[in-house]
Amino acid sequence: MKKWIANIGPGALVTAAFIGPGTVTVCTIAGVKFGYTLLWALLLSIVACIILQEMAARLGVVTQNGLSEVLKSQFQNKVLKWSLIGIVISAIFIGNAAYEAGNISGGVLGMSTILGTPTINLGGFTLNYQSLIIGVLAFVLLYIGNYKVLERSLVVLVLGMSLAFIIAAVVTKPDxxxxxxxxxxxFESEKIFMIIGLIGTTVVPYNLFLHASLVKEKWKTPEELPLARKDTIIAIIGGGIMSMAIIIAGAAIQNIEVQNAADLAKGLEPVFGVAAKYVLSLGLFAAGVTSAITAPLAAAYVVKGCMGWKGGMKSKEFRSVWMFILLLGVVFSSLGIKSIEIIQFAQVANGLLLPIIAGFLVWVMNRKVLLGKYTNSWKQNLLGCLILGVTVFLGLRSVWKVIVDL
Structure with missing residues (x-):
């Protein structure tokens, strides 16, 4: 057991990052609205996640640099280099701000079930005070830097909630x-946003940057790549099984419109009965706080690598980035919009931004001057391009659907 625990790598953190409020919400709604018919989209998301995260891990182990540092080093033309850096930073800022709003809203979704209505009226404005509570908690933990113990305990709660869905999926005895x-x-037009949401909640763009930065702390030589691959594949498949279980449990919920955590919790009622909403509320709160810490932190690491900042986590520049992302998340989640809608929007935004980041990654993984014999094989390029093509197609379909519906 000690050896197994010692070999757990960054793959577990990648999985913990995508098993959050967004996954629980989007997968439950997918099950409620469309039954089992979107399991294929989730399977596609899991395969895409494994392929792209393996590339990110291989890049980090071989080069001993993060994805943002590598991208910056590959361009000599200053105009082109800073244009691309601008695109990457913009994509990460937009995606992580949306994701952060979804994370905080997920925590609020859990809190509101236990504490009641999360809004107060101030001078004619409706303010979601629970968003501020989670935002302040995340700010304090990030500022002092001593959040790892709390984060690990929250991850345990998140995994416990996910396992509860697996049990619920079995208990419901699906056909x-x-x-x-x-x-x-x-493919059906009414499912397009849900498909993008499922991809966006599984293949999280900032995880590609985070994974490449984390693997180099654990594995130092290319000879250790098999360990990094094994860690990535096992962790993501485990997370994928949990996500599928949430869809299956959600499919057992009949004839409801999902509005709050109590509705989401109906998928757990076969196991926990009337206590289901409290089990889910605790899990959503834990998932929300955990992700509310990691999303701004990941954005700060990306900007740090792109800009070449030398300071550590407590430098003014580093802190200014995560503070800005955290502030945007709190503001967007406090605007009186339903938490469910914010979470769904965050996943769709991530799905639309994924082609940009994935495209950069596939291009970098073919740079022999950088990776030598560890560049992508033709099979890896084929799979990477297929994933890129599918995400671009889905993005264009969603934009067209919005135009048609106007």
Whole structure:
């Protein structure tokens, strides 16, 4: 057991990052609205996540640099280099701000079930005070830098909630033939945003940057790549199984419009009965706080690498980035918009931004001057380009749908 724990690498953190409020919310709604019919989209997301995160891990181990540092080093033309850096930073800022709003809203979703209505009226404005509570908690933990013990304990709660969904999925005794049929791809226009949401909640763009930065702390030589791959594959498959269980448990919920944590918790009622909403509320709060810490931190690491800042986590520049992302998250989650809607928007925003980051990653992974014999094989390039093509297609379809619906 000690050896197994010692070998746990960054893959577990990647999984913990995407098993958050967004995953629980989007997967439950996918199950409630469309039954098992979007299991294929989630399977596609898991495969895409493994392929892209393996590339990020390989880049980090071989070069001993993060993705943002590598991107900056590959361009000599200053105009082109800073244009691309601007695109990357903009994408990360937009994506992480949306994701942070979703994280905080997820924590609020959990708190409001136990504490009641999370809004107060100030001078004609409706203010979500629970968003401020979570924002202040995340700010304090990030500022003092002593958040690892709390984060690990919260991750345990998140994993506990996820395992509860796996048990619930088994207890509901789903029709196996219908479940298997759900893995057959079917594109329908009314499902397009949900498909993008499922991809956005599984393949989180900032995780590609975070993974490349974390692996170099654990593995120092290319000879250790098999360990990094094994860690990545096992962790992501585990997270994928949990996500599928949430969809299956959600499919057992009949004829409701998901509005709050109590509605989401109906998928756990076969296991926990009337206590289900409290189990889910605790898990959502834990997932929200954990992700509210990691999302701004990841954005700060990306900007630090792009700008070449030398200071550590307590430098003014580093802190200014995560403070800005955290502030945006608190503001957007306090505007009186329903938490469910904010979380769904965050996942769709991530899904739309994914092609930009994935495109940079696939390009970098073909730079022999950088990776030598560890560049992508033709099979890896084929899979990477297929993923890129699918995400671009889905993004364009969603934009077209919005135009048509206007």
């Amino acid at each position: 196996v033939s219908l479940v298997l049929k759900g893995f057959v791809p079917v």
